[in-house]
Amino acid sequence: MKRCLTGLLLVLTLLAFATTGWAATTITQNVPYLTDVQDHWAKPAVEKVYALGLDKGFADGTFRPNQNVQCLEVITTLLKSVGYQEQVAKQKRAKNTTPAYPVPRDQNYVDFAVAQQFIPSTMLNNFKYDRPVNRGELAALLTKTLYLMPPDNAKSFTDTYNLPADYLAAIQAVSHQGIMSGYQDGSFRPQALVSRGELAAILSKLYDQGWVRMDAKKKIDGWVAGVVQGKKGLEVEISSLKGNRKIPVSENCQVYYLGQRMDIRQAVNYRMAGILDDKRQLSYVELLERRTFSPVQRDVYGSFLRLAEGEPLVFTVKDLLCQEVDYPVAWDAVITNEKSKSKSNKDLLKKIKADQFLKLGVTSGGTVQEITILDVKSITGEISRLDRALYLKDKKSNSKKYVPDHFYGWDAGRIVDKEGEEISGVSAGDKVKITYIGEPFYERVLEIQKLN
Template identity: 25%
Template sequence: MLKKSRFFISVVLIFLLLFSTTAYAKPQPKYSFDDIQQFTWAVKAIEKMYAKGFIKGVGDKKFNPSKPVTHLEALVMILRAMGYEEQANKITELPKEYKGPKLSWGKGFITLAYQKGILTYDELKRFNPNEKAKRYEIAKYLVRALGLENQAQQNMNKVLNYKDWDKIPKDAIGYMYVAVEKNLIKGDGEKLKPNDPVRRVEMAVLLERLDEKVQNNLNGRDVVATVYAIDNNTITVKVNGGLKTFNILKNVPVYNENEYVGIDYLKPGYQIRLILDFKNNIIFVEVLNNKSEEVIPIELKDVKNPPEKVSSAVEAIKNKPAVKLVEENGIYYVIATRGMMRTGGYIVNIQKAQIIKTSKDTILEVEVKYIDPSPDAIVTQAITYPYDIKSFTYDGKITQISVKTDKNINVSVDIDLASDVK
């Protein structure tokens, strides 16, 4: 009997352990490269810059994070982040001032860097594309890429509280000063290590900081939006006042700051950055704010016998396309009109709505569909004023209305609330 009890207890403990592990286990990252897992402070930057096409792997799912970048590699990455890759690829000749080794690739990037002022005349004459790039040299490239050359020159005598500040070459002090002040380069709290070669893993982080300054949206493939709805295969987001739906590629990396969180972490209302491939599939997601909005679904009900206040509101706006919110006796009424139509057959349908709460406003989002009669439809030959009314309950005050329609119609909005609505 004792043996059976022990066996039963063991089975229960195993099930509890399995359940707890399942319930609380974090998603396992699916990295783009097999050799970056240990660099937890830089993994997100590597994945993000790889998704944007600013950095590449070295083959066989390897990134080689500890390898120093060369001067040419650094210029290529920086020019990509600035959005100049296509322009550089069209250039096939090196500047006549270039005296370095012969190159099989990258000529256009060197030429463009010289034209853009990222490389100076004196630097170009002694430029060695295969030499390891030091931190102070990368600082020069970053500062010039951002058009901050004058600021660097004006701060050549500045001193910051780092133990190795005196190790910076005199002609680079202003660049390091600006790079630190602009949060492009950060030390370890005590040292900047200006003469250390920059490793590929560090370059990914520097590129991410540069990208934040440049805000290269990859011709529309870097999208900052708010999650509207999400399922296993797609994400619908609010962007520029409208809704867009994108496909999610399998194992897409999703990060909240430097933590891998997985696709299940996303919720409606989260502000996110999506990076898309050339087919508009999502290949990277970054959570920018998981507290910016609260999405409150509401249930719309048909209104057959509206109160007098609502009927009067319909009469007041029926001559134009409009959406009006009216509150009466604790119930909200949404009215959508189309304006005067010369025949029957036109339909207005308030399809759905939701409430978005931000730190400042409570916004009612309404989707309205306008239906026209088909060309061969038999319709009433009389002037009509199509409209729709829906009602819902909500214990709070709505401060704004946002309207989405399926047609290019200029819709006016208005709110008529009782003074005691909180």
């Protein structure tokens, strides 16, 4: 009898878990992939948050995008998504005390949200972990969790004039931030319940805006150089300034361009932002733009000063006129190291050191399309005379290796003192260090440094 009761209890527990509004954490390999979102308006967002691991749907392979979001679900999903896990783990409650707002799971997340005053008053006054959440409450929760402020020139909605001040401010804040929006009739509908599909769309926006915290190794960007058939399936060749990578493609990988589905094999020469799953397979791809193949119009020589990460990446160099110049770098730019003769097969950006000489291939629009780490040489000596060429005094050497003793076009390089500051010129008798590139008898002077 006990064995029967135990079995019945187990079955009931599993059934309750399978039918609850709470998303399952894993999906078995035999379960179909998101079977109920194929024709849903939130399909791209659902697939993105699924790939991110923010919401893995239910154990039967469904996502249930039209199902209302529950109170506990939205609190825990939001806090986990924006990176509060470590702080929640440190949350302590006195032993043998009953929580003020008991829930069947993730009690520490609710305790943390209450302590931080993230949960709006209406949710606490009528707190039930499984009750649905409306749009006004979600706006307030988002505003408090992300510490958003309403704008000075707030957008007005037709149905928010009689809301409490804090709710109105929250709606204005999330609307201004682009996280939640109103409807075409000018309303916000703060009392309307939030569906799981709507929450997925909001989480997708949070990710796009940089609010979602995730393992940086699961994010990948660059442009698609090729799609090839590997031993275990398709592989995508991704190129960027950080190097070339070949990534296996998940069987359920979803690819979108301007909101429309695309086959991964059509993604060649598109800029992409991708998400890797736990197996390091490409599981979601958003194509951002297509390569334009802008030709290089001119070459700029200079020494590297610094770079500014961002969109776009910006290189600052000291050119041969001793001026600091900023150049935006194209997302599909190619970087080459002359010594290794390689193109983007390693993270060459990290190898560029301060004052290292570069050649930048610049387009007509002023964007860098090519970066070459130059293989420079230098020679030190005393200037014997200056005319069309700069001549150095002969040095006695037993070496049979070619060493230049004169340089044509020497005045095209920059001329600096020992501290690297620009000076007006050099003359015969000066001891100098000459930095140059080029083949024997066709040297190009980059810099002449006066040493005395």
